[in-house]
Amino acid sequence: MCKDRLGFVELWNIKSQQRTTYPGTKVIIVDAFNNNNSLQPMWKQVKGFREKMLPIMRSAQDGVNLICCSQGGLICRAILSTTEAHNVQTFISLAAPQMGQFGGESTWLKGIFPGAYKYVFQFCFTSLGSLLSVCNYWNDPKHQARYRQNNDFLAVLNNETNNPLADEWKHNFLQIQKLILIGGPDDEVISPWQSSFFSFYDTRGRVVDITQQEVYVQDSFGLQSLDRRNGLVVCTVPGVKHREWVHSKRAFDECIAKFLF
DSSP: OEESSOOGGGGHHHHHHHHHHSTTOOOOOOOOSOGGGGGSOHHHHHHHHHHHHHHHHHHOTTOEEEEEEEHHHHHHHHHHHHOTTOOEEEEEEESOOTTOBOOOOSHHHHHHSTTOGGGTHHHHTSTTGGGSGGGGGBOOTTOHHHHHHHOSSHHHHTTOSOOTTHHHHHHHHTTOSEEEEEEOTTOSSSSSGGGGGTOEEOTTSOEEOGGGSHHHHTTSSSHHHHHHTTOEEEEEOTTOOGGGGGGOHHHIIIIIGGGOO
């Protein structure tokens, strides 16, 4: 699954690489919310993808690998957190804004909020803004109170709010054996690019490492637990732009292939 106004055909390259590396392995691409439909609210997409994915999971008695790219990485994490007794063994998050998005020089952002990323929170943290997928994971480091109060997707998924289902979601997420986080400094869309690793800006614009993030320190949804049992892997690949991830043989060989079962 690769969602960021990318088409269904984008994932065929990963599918072909998997088949070449592991002949006979069944590879299924979930087709939903393509192109501009990826701008629909995140929880709506989570529901739609879950309906398509559950039958696939149930038919795989030995479990599944789940590879999700860009916005799809957040959708997949939400599915894992909100789905009881799933059988995903390895979750591979490819260039996904796992800790949110905040930045303004990419072509992607200019097309939606030209020249105004510092003020995007004023739109995103409203009922109208919540109808746009990118607003559902917009994370303004200088307006954290408003983020926690008004963001009904990422803040809830990260258990940064008073979510009564927090413990249940954490338990569900921790059913995975491995979480593989892939990203790189030349992405040019994910901002900061380290958000792919759950690192993010502080109020001064400095990138704070995952291990110093509140969600890790408090083990809000299971990151620290995964790390303690050697289930968390960070893989950095330079020289890959955002739309090139699904075509990168280096990313597949170094960060994906060896973690598939």
